[in-house]
Amino acid sequence: MNKKRTGLLFLVILNCLITLGQNQKQKPNFILIVADDLGYGDLSLTGSTQIKTPNIDKLANGGMFFSQGYVSSAVCSPSRAGFITGINQVEFGHDNNLANNQPGFDPEYLGLPLSVKTIADHLKPLGYVNGLIGKWHLGHTKQFHPLKRGFDEFWGYTGGGHDYFVSETNGKGYRVPLECNYKKPQQITYITDDKGDECVDFIKRHKNEAFFLFASFNAPHTPMQATKEDLELYAHIKDSKRRTYAAMVHRLDVNVGKIMNTLKNQGLDKNTLVIFISDNGGPTKTNGSINAPYNGKKGTLLEGGIHVPYIMHWPGTIPSGTTYSNPVSSLDFAPTFMALAGGNEKAVSFSGVNLLPAITSTTPLAEPHELLKWRFTISAAIRKGEWKLIRLPDRLPLLYHLPSDPSEQNNIALKHLETTKDLLKTLGEWDVTLPHPVFLEGAQWKKIQLGQYDDTYQITQPD
Known part of the structure; x- marks a missing residue:
C-alpha cells in the first residue's frame, strides 16, 4: 500500500511539474529591437527612395505598423529611460541626455533613478530571463549597471555609442572595451553584425525559457562607419555621409532579418512579440538621415524628433499587414509586456498602457491615449x-x-x-x-x- 501511495504521489508531482513547465512555455517571449538615430523616412516601408530595408518591411508586413508612433523624448537617454520603465521619464527627473556631471549636482544620481523599476525588473519575478545586447546609456557607475537593473545577461557598453570596428583594452569614449558577464567578449568585426550574432546566440540558449531580449543597436548613430561591401551597394549615392548612412541602415536591416530567421528556425516566432522602433528621430546633419515627411530632427519636439517607425510583430495574435492609426507611445511597451507575462500592470503607475486590447479587438475601442x-x-x-x-x-x-x-x-x-x-x-x-x-x-x-x-x-x- 505504501508503495502504491508513493507511486501515486510521484505521478501527481510529475504531472504538476509538467503542467508548470507547459504554463511557463506558454508565456510569450519579448524582443525589443531599437535602432539609434534612425530617420523616419529612411526605411523603404516609410517611403525611402534610396534605402532598401526588406527585413524591417517584412516585419511590418507580417505584423502591425503604427502610423502615429511616438517616443517620449527627442534624444537617446531620456527616451530609453521612458520606454524601459513605462513611465514618462520627466516624472522621475530624467529630463536631459546623459553627459558629464554638472556643478551643483550629485554624480551619484547621474543615471536612471534607482527608485524606478525597468521592464526587466518587472519580468524577472514572473519567470523571465532578461538579456541586453548593445547600448545602455542609462548610467555608467556600478549602481546603474544593467545587471543591477533586472538584466541577467549583458553584452555591450554602458555609454551612448561605440566605434563600429574597434574597442581597446584601455579605451575611452567610443573605444571602450565591451562588457559581458557570460563569456569573454570576442574581438569586434563590425559591431552591428556582432550584436546580431549575440542576439541569435541569446535566443538559442534560452529557447526553452520565457525571455526578454533588448536588442539595442547603435546603428545608424555616429561615428559614420560602414563596411566596404555595404558602401559598394550604395555607390550611386553621391553624398559620402548619406552613402555611409544608407550602408549602415542596410546592415541594421540584415541583422533584424537574422534575428527573425532564428525565431522561425527555433519554432519561437508564434510565441514571441517583436517590437521595432528608433529611440528618436534622425539628427539629419550629423548622420545624413531624413525624417520626411516630418519637419525637425533629433533634439526637437517637432514630429521629426519624436515620431518614429513603430512596428509590432506577433504571428497569430497581432493581425498581419495592418496599420494602426491612433497615437501610441513607446511608454506602452512595459505595461503591455507585463500584462502578457501574467503580471498586474495596473498595480504600477505606468504612463503607458497595455496596447493589446486596443490593437487586437474586432470592435473599435477608445484611443489608448487622450493626451x-x-x-x-x-x-x-x-x-x-x-x-x-x-x-x-x-x-x-x-x-x-x-x-x-x-x-x-x-x-x-x-x-x-x-x-x-x-x-x-x-x-x-x-x-x-x-x-x-x-x-x-x-x-x-x-x-x-x-x-x-x-x-x-x-x-x-x-x-
Whole structure:
C-alpha cells in the first residue's frame, strides 16, 4: 500500500511539474529591437527612395505598423529611460541626455533613478530571463549597471555609442572595451553584425525559457562607419555621409532579418512579440538621415524628433499587414509586456498602457491615449487628438493640426486661440507637478536646441 501511495504521489508531482513547465512555455517571449538615430523616412516601408530595408518591411508586413508612433523624448537617454520603465521619464527627473556631471549636482544620481523599476525588473519575478545586447546609456557607475537593473545577461557598453570596428583594452569614449558577464567578449568585426550574432546566440540558449531580449543597436548613430561591401551597394549615392548612412541602415536591416530567421528556425516566432522602433528621430546633419515627411530632427519636439517607425510583430495574435492609426507611445511597451507575462500592470503607475486590447479587438475601442505630453530641457509639447502644441521660451506657442499639416509648416496658434489656451493650460498644469531634473547636460545645449527650431529640414524624399 505504501508503495502504491508513493507511486501515486510521484505521478501527481510529475504531472504538476509538467503542467508548470507547459504554463511557463506558454508565456510569450519579448524582443525589443531599437535602432539609434534612425530617420523616419529612411526605411523603404516609410517611403525611402534610396534605402532598401526588406527585413524591417517584412516585419511590418507580417505584423502591425503604427502610423502615429511616438517616443517620449527627442534624444537617446531620456527616451530609453521612458520606454524601459513605462513611465514618462520627466516624472522621475530624467529630463536631459546623459553627459558629464554638472556643478551643483550629485554624480551619484547621474543615471536612471534607482527608485524606478525597468521592464526587466518587472519580468524577472514572473519567470523571465532578461538579456541586453548593445547600448545602455542609462548610467555608467556600478549602481546603474544593467545587471543591477533586472538584466541577467549583458553584452555591450554602458555609454551612448561605440566605434563600429574597434574597442581597446584601455579605451575611452567610443573605444571602450565591451562588457559581458557570460563569456569573454570576442574581438569586434563590425559591431552591428556582432550584436546580431549575440542576439541569435541569446535566443538559442534560452529557447526553452520565457525571455526578454533588448536588442539595442547603435546603428545608424555616429561615428559614420560602414563596411566596404555595404558602401559598394550604395555607390550611386553621391553624398559620402548619406552613402555611409544608407550602408549602415542596410546592415541594421540584415541583422533584424537574422534575428527573425532564428525565431522561425527555433519554432519561437508564434510565441514571441517583436517590437521595432528608433529611440528618436534622425539628427539629419550629423548622420545624413531624413525624417520626411516630418519637419525637425533629433533634439526637437517637432514630429521629426519624436515620431518614429513603430512596428509590432506577433504571428497569430497581432493581425498581419495592418496599420494602426491612433497615437501610441513607446511608454506602452512595459505595461503591455507585463500584462502578457501574467503580471498586474495596473498595480504600477505606468504612463503607458497595455496596447493589446486596443490593437487586437474586432470592435473599435477608445484611443489608448487622450493626451501625449513631452518635456525636454527648454521645450515642452502636448498632443490632444488632432492638435499638437509646442512651447518654447523665445516665441509664441506653435500649434499644428496634424491631419492637414503633418509636416508642421503652418503655425495656427493665433487662428485657434481657444485651442491654444486649452493646450497651454493642460501642459502647464502637468509641468508644475514634475520634479526637478536629477541631473543636467551642459548649458550650451539649451541654445543649440532652441536654434534647431529655426533650421530648414528636408520633408520630401530625394529624387
